[in-house]
Amino acid sequence: MLRLRFGCQFAILVLLFATPEAQASSKPSEAELAAITARGVLLAEYDTAAWQATDTVQAAHPVEGRVGRYIARKTDAGWVVAFGRLNEAGNKFLLAYEAVQTANAAQFEVRSFDPVREDTSWNLAAAKAIETAMRDLGGTSRPYNIAVLPTDHENMYVYLYPAQNQGQTQNQQTAENVKPWDFRKNVVDLLRAKNGCSDWFNTGTGSAADIMSNVRITLFDPKGPIPDADARTSEDPHAPIDVNSKGRFYANSDNQLRVGDKYKPGSTGAREVILLHELAHKMQLIPHDGLDVRQSEKNTRTVIEHCADAIGP
Ligand SMILES: [Zn+2]
Numbered sequence: 069m070l071r072l073r074f075g076c077q078f079a080i081l082v083l084l085f086a087t088p089e090a091q092a093s094s095k096p097s098e099a100e101l102a103a104i105t106a107r108g109v110l111l112a113e114y115d116t117a118a119w120q121a122t123d124t125v126q127a128a129h130p131v132e133g134r135v136g137r138y139i140a141r142k143t144d145a146g147w148v149v150a151f152g153r154l155n156e157a158g159n160k161f162l163l164a165y166e167a168v169q170t171a172n173a174a175q176f177e178v179r180s181f182d183p184v185r186e187d188t189s190w191n192l193a194a195a196k197a198i199e200t201a202m203r204d205l206g207g208t209s210r211p212y213n214i215a216v217l218p219t220d221h222e223n224m225y226v227y228l229y230p231a232q233n234q235g236q237t238q239n240q241q242t243a244e245n246v247k248p249w250d251f252r253k254n255v256v257d258l259l260r261a262k263n264g265c266s267d268w269f270n271t272g273t274g275s276a277a278d279i280m281s282n283v284r285i286t287l288f289d290p291k292g293p294i295p296d297a298d299a300r301t302s303e304d305p306h307a308p309i310d311v312n313s314k315g316r317f318y319a320n321s322d323n324q325l326r327v328g329d330k331y332k333p334g335s336t337g338a339r340e341v342i343l344l345h346e347l348a349h350k351m352q353l354i355p356h357d358g359l360d361v362r363q364s365e366k367n368t369r370t371v372i373e374h375c376a377d378a379i380g381p
Contacts, residue, residue: 121149121167272351
């Protein structure tokens with residue numbers, strides 16, 4: 069459900085359903101030009117509504133896995149942004165959250181549906197159109213934002229446009245030029261200093277600073293479309309800590325949720341927490357989490373609870 073903010077002047081239009089008028093002549097009529105302008109205005113509104121709604125839903129701590137997509141729609145009462153995903157059969161959109169614009173246009177109210185609400189109308193059609201457009205676009209090396217606008221002909225336009233990649237535009241801190249092992253010293257220094265974090269680590273099995281000084285730290289590229297953990301390791305103190313090149317160690321992570329709700333992907337705090345989380349497994353300070361996203365998130369919060377003061381904002 070993560071999206072990035074961007075300027076829509078770089079929009080690339082994927083036109084799924086061209087209107088008959090548009091195909092007949094290469095020269096757009098006045099009416100077509102007016103319609104294009106109107107869609108441009110709507111698209112800008114869509115973008116604003118989508119990021120404001122996303123911020124509101126994120127603040128409400130969405131459960132991972134329930135949300136794959138957001139779909140915004142302008143109603144007479146304002147913008148409504150649906151968050152959810154297609155079911156396995158692809159014949160229902162499973163609505164998990166709905167953000168509704170309030171009288172103050174910049175504010176959204178979030179409704180949560182548990183169990184999910186099944187939608188077989190606009191959201192289903194839009195989600196399926198998005199899947200088709202994404203398949204058409206193929207694999208990309210950067211994130212895209214998506215918008216769906218209705219046409220007058222009961223069809224829809226799907227827009228896919230490159231999202232501004234905050235990590236790359238601001239500091240180029242990608243896996244190509246920032247290596248996780250360069251942060252070893254940060255973490256070792258933190259553990260050798262006297263603070264609540266080092267106190268906590270010292271209650272574990274062995275010397276945290278020594279293990280962190282010697283452990284091998286590697287970088288891995290995740291396989292497949294399912295986002296992998298930010299890092300992984302085993303409880304064996306000699307086993308390496310493997311950091312995901314597409315995880316939240318980097319600002320251009322596929323996952324843009326803050327680490328433990330606190331540290332922005334790619335920030336020093338996020339990087340330290342990711343390494344400390346793995347180290348905490350080796351010290352047996354947190355339970356095994358493997359593929360259990362919920363437990364992993366819990367473990368991250370435990371690390372932050374003890375280490376936030378030492379790490380800083
Ligand atoms: Zn873990």
